[in-house]
Amino acid sequence: MIVEIGSWKGKSTVCLGLGSQAGNGVPVYAIDPHADYRFGDFKTNVERAGIAELVRPIASLSQPAADTFDQPIALLFVDGSHEYDLVLEDFEKWVPKVVDGGWVAFHDTTWTAGPRKVVAQAVYRSRRFKDARFVVGSTTVARKVLHNTFADRARNRYVLGVKTAFWLGSSALKNQRRLLPEPVERLGRRVLKAIQ
Numbered sequence: 001m002i003v004e005i006g007s008w009k010g011k012s013t014v015c016l017g018l019g020s021q022a023g024n025g026v027p028v029y030a031i032d033p034h035a036d037y038r039f040g041d042f043k044t045n046v047e048r049a050g051i052a053e054l055v056r057p058i059a060s061l062s063q064p065a066a067d068t069f070d071q072p073i074a075l076l077f078v079d080g081s082h083e084y085d086l087v088l089e090d091f092e093k094w095v096p097k098v099v100d101g102g103w104v105a106f107h108d109t110t111w112t113a114g115p116r117k118v119v120a121q122a123v124y125r126s127r128r129f130k131d132a133r134f135v136v137g138s139t140t141v142a143r144k145v146l147h148n149t150f151a152d153r154a155r156n157r158y159v160l161g162v163k164t165a166f167w168l169g170s171s172a173l174k175n176q177r178r179l180l181p182e183p184v185e186r187l188g189r190r191v192l193k194a195i196q
């Protein structure tokens with residue numbers, strides 16, 4: 001199973017659904033209050049992408065939804081509330097349902113304090129994750145394991161260091177209202193990929 005927390009109009013749902021369709025065709029549970037005024041857009045986008053039969057919307061906040069969800073999760077994507085306490089609650093309630101060897105992905109973990117703090121303490125510094133990395137500048141992904149090794153922990157800490165340096169550097173540029181030229185940004189993205 002794939003679980004998505006926070007669907008909005010379905011952009012990430014479509015990415016997850018297309019990934020599932022190309023792979024094992026597992027269902028994607030899309031958890032969001034799915035407010036009436038945008039659920040129409042969500043449905044249209046999911047149908048247009050040809051993945052409607054894989055997507056199971058759950059109209060709820062993610063924290064209470066965890067109490068009744070009892071299926072093993074292979075990939076958990078978290079992009080719901082960005083408040084520290086609620087992201088932490090998502091972590092505490094949903095990550096135990098992810099199978100060992102499964103993946104977690106948390107969106108907005110660079111410039112947004114809530115998710116950044118949760119992944120720093122509960123993913124990068126944890127004994128339960130390996131292969132932690134951040135992609136496209138802000139999404140932290142990691143594989144859940146029963147116990148990570150010393151080498152896994154050292155690697156996760158190293159990536160956290162790279163991520164923190166990236167965050168501080170990019171925030172300093174933002175504060176000076178400076179934009180990097182596109183080729184420099186592209187090169188930066190490549191370097192980030194190569195060093196983590």
Ligand SMILES: C[S@@+](CC[C@H](N)C(=O)[O-])C[C@H]1O[C@@H](n2cnc3c(N)ncnc32)[C@H](O)[C@@H]1O
Binds near residue numbers: 006079
């Ligand atoms: C940043 S948007 C998600 C964007 C979406 N993942 C995408 O790629 O387009 C955040 C979404 O989380 C939902 N949300 C906010 N708090 C939530 C909660 N506690 N549980 C579930 N969803 C929540 C909001 O309704 C909103 O649709």
